């Protein structure tokens with residue numbers, strides 16, 4: 331019998347699911363060159379030299395690039411905004427930007443977003459929910 | 473170290489061949505290249521076979537089963553979109569090292585229609601839509617829009633690449649798409665991932681191309697210099713780290729590094745190049761590669777396409793074959809097909825689309841898979 335509320339699981343290896351609901355993106359920072367990488371590595375991808383420290387990545391960032399996807403694999407609802415986010419304080423992650431579909435995606439580049447780890451709606455064979463990052467536009471201070 | 477020579481090269485027209493096998497397509501291209509050289513498979517001492525989607529099923533050996541098995545080393549090569557170019561480079565290195573006098577490179581692919589399926593997550597989680605995108609047109613769309621944000625490059629400028637390359641293909645009877653596509657039609661065609669419309673995407677298709685590479689001593693001894701084109705450099709690099717790669721494979725930085733290596737090792741300047749076949753898998757890519765290959769300065773690609781200088785007859789014609797946008801893009805075959813186009817011009821055999829007086833040509837390929845890495849090859853060929 332499956333549990334009534336099966337525990338969520340990270341959809342990607344760099345996602346940390348916290349018992350208390352405080353989920354986040356995990357990264358590694360190089361003590362030599364300062365590069366911040368998503369998830370764990372055996373060594374630094376940037377310099378190949380430094381030692382890595384586990385870091386918790388921030389939950390805010392800015393759109394580095396994006397596009398509106400109007401054609402995708404069968405069964406994937408379109409349109410949606412695919413975006414690459416430069417995380418405040420270091421690190422880069424891709425994901426879906428939830429918000430009105432822009433006529434000109436270029437205008438979205440540079441805008442601030444909030445990153446939250448949420449239920450994707452997808453389930454594994456045991457009924458456990460895959461959790462992943464979602465991006466939402468942040469109100470900019472006037 | 474003496475440079476390798478291409479003494480035979482050919483491609484089959486990229487089409488859909490549902491009733492033929494990958495070894496039949498690759499074998500046909502191999503026989504065409506051998507016939508072009510005036511050699512037999514018995515003269516070949518090593519085979520490098522590029523095939524991306526069937527890389528685990530000994531495609532090189534299957535080709536030899538079709539055309540002759542006399543016992544030679546076979547290396548099956550896979551390297552994303554750079555698969556064929558990587559196989560070719562191995563053949564060049566094998567000859568230049570003195571290990572073999574004659575090596576054969578074959579690139580071949582059979583592909584499904586539509587968007588290329590990417591390797592999935594072992595957990596069964598489907599990334600597409602849930603965490604952005606992993607499709608190839610959208611990767612290059614996002615790369616193009618970085619350029620737009622930085623330099624103001626417009627949808628119209630990207631679309632002009634498709635207009636130009638389809639126009640070039642009118643003169644290439646081996647191209648798959650051979651009709652004029654006016655700017656309005658390109659821009660109004662189905663949007664796939666902004667700004668790449670359907671007419672700004674290369675088609676997944678079947679194809680094969682092959683090249684016979686030999687040493688200069690062998691070519692002279694066997695009277696093959698009449699067909700010879702010199703490989704001035706065979707440069708390849710992969711996965712140059714950049715700080716965007718956790719969100720998007722970076723095709724630009726690896727191309728810049730490979731191009732720099734190619735120019736330095738060939739001892740040439742970009743001004744010496746008479747024609748370029750570059751990796752226009754999507755229209756946005758071509759503009760980025762103008763700058764990555766130093767055909768113009770940073771931020772000048774939009775102005776360069778506007779100027780018409782990359783069209784046939786211009787200062788630096790790019791993709792006079794029609795490019796991948798017109799020929800189609802059978803992953804494993806594409807890299808060698810680009811070299812075939814250069815050889816036509818360097819041998820004065822390109823017919824109506826001949827770039828007059830061409831002496832040096834550059835072929836570029838770059839591929840990659842999101843979250844995995846990139847692979848790039850730049851070859852410089854010279855009239856021998």
Ligand SMILES: [Zn+2]
Pocket residue numbers: 360361362363364365374375376377378379380
């Ligand atoms: Zn480092």
